[in-house]
Structures are given as structure tokens and as C-alpha cells.
Amino acid sequence: DVFGISESSIIRKYACLQKQDKESTLDLFINEFDGKIKSFKIINEKPQCKINDKYLDITELGDGLKHLIYIVTSLFSSENGYLFIDEIGSGVHYTQLDRLWEIILTLAKENNVQVFATTHSKECIEAYHRAAKKLEEHDIAFIRLNRLKSGEIKASVFDYEMLTNSMEQDHEVRGW
Numbered sequence: 264d265v266f267g268i269s270e271s272s273i274i275r276k277y278a279c280l281q282k283q284d285k286e287s288t289l290d291l292f293i294n295e296f297d298g299k300i301k302s303f304k305i306i307n308e309k310p311q312c313k314i315n316d317k318y319l320d321i322t323e324l325g326d327g328l329k330h331l332i333y334i335v336t337s338l339f340s341s342e343n344g345y346l347f348i349d350e351i352g353s354g355v356h357y358t359q360l361d362r363l364w365e366i367i368l369t370l371a372k373e374n375n376v377q378v379f380a381t382t383h384s385k386e387c388i389e390a391y392h393r394a395a396k397k398l399e400e401h402d403i404a405f406i407r408l409n410r411l412k413s414g415e416i417k418a419s420v421f422d423y424e425m426l427t428n429s430m431e432q433d434h435e436v437r438g439w
Contacts, residue, residue, distance in 0.1 A: 276336035326354030351380040352387035364394035
């Protein structure tokens with residue numbers, strides 16, 4: 264399973280989305296991500312996407328799409344709670360990172376979900392900032408972890424304003 268995402272976990276999380284009658288919301292996000300895909304369904308206990316009037320197994324369509332579907336369904340199934348996502352940009356083409364973050368920030372707010380995500384990708388961090396700026400979402404934080412020469416790990420917390428200043432001054436925001 265890519266990124267530790269099993270088909271059974273997608274199916275379970277999709278059931279939560281269905282209980283909220285949000286299938287069309289997922290379809291909209293998937294279509295924005297890839298205009299060829301018209302809808303997502305569970306058919307014969309397999310996650311599938313409709314392309315050109317034919318359903319294809321999700322495994323045939325790339326890791327980024329599977330990751331997106333997992334994240335969106337997880338945001339609905341984590342309503343009023345927390346969501347932890349390791350290496351959030353993995354498998355997602357860098358041109359789609361802004362849209363991925365816009366989806367995450369929007370759904371997290373709508374579903375009252377606090378998202379904790381990790382990444383080593385500078386492009387993913389920059390996309391996070393651009394999406395927050397575009398959505399005027401200033402209630403965000405970015406935490407950089409640095410290992411000191413002593414071996415101790417130090418956390419630096421950036422609020423929206425501090426992250427904006429660091430980005431505008433082209434400072435390195437990833438930890439070392």
C-alpha cells in the first residue's frame with residue numbers, strides 16, 4: 264500500500280463521508296485535481312474512479328490521487344478532532360500542492376479538524392503559505408524542528424505573520 268494507505272481504510276473513511284452526504288464534494292475536489300475524473304465510488308469493495316464513462320481501480324491512477332482521496336475522506340471522518348498526515352506532499356505533483364493545501368485548509372475549518380502534517384519539501388511549505396494567504400487563513404502555525412549540535416531537538420514555532428516574513432525574505436524554513 265502506498266504511504267501505508269490501504270484500500271480498506273479508504274473504504275471506511277469514505278463511509279463517513281457518505282453518512283454526511285458529501286460524495287459530490289469529494290467528486291468536485293477530485294475533478295479539480297484531475298479534470299478527466301468525473302466521480303469516485305466503491306464498486307465490488309474496490310475504490311474506483313470514473314474516466315471516460317469507465318470505472319478504473321484507484322491503483323491505476325497514481326499515488327497523488329490516492330493520497331488526495333485519503334486526505335479528503337480523512338478530514339470528513341475526523342470531524343471535531345485531529346488528523347495527522349506524515350509526508351503530506353508525497354506522491355502529489357508539485358503543481359498540485361497549492362490546491363491540496365487549499366482543500367485541506369477549507370475542509371479542516373468546515374469540519375473543525377486540527378491538522379498536523381509533516382514534510383521535508385520546501386515546495387510543500389511554500390504551497391501551504393500561499394494557500395493560507397489566498398484563503399486569508401491566518402490561524403495557522405508552522406513548526407520547524409532543528410537538531411542542535413548537542414543532539415537536542417529544538418522546535419521553532421512560526422505563526423502566519425512570522426511565516427510570511429520568512430517567506431518574503433527568502434529565509435530557509437526547513438529544519439536542519
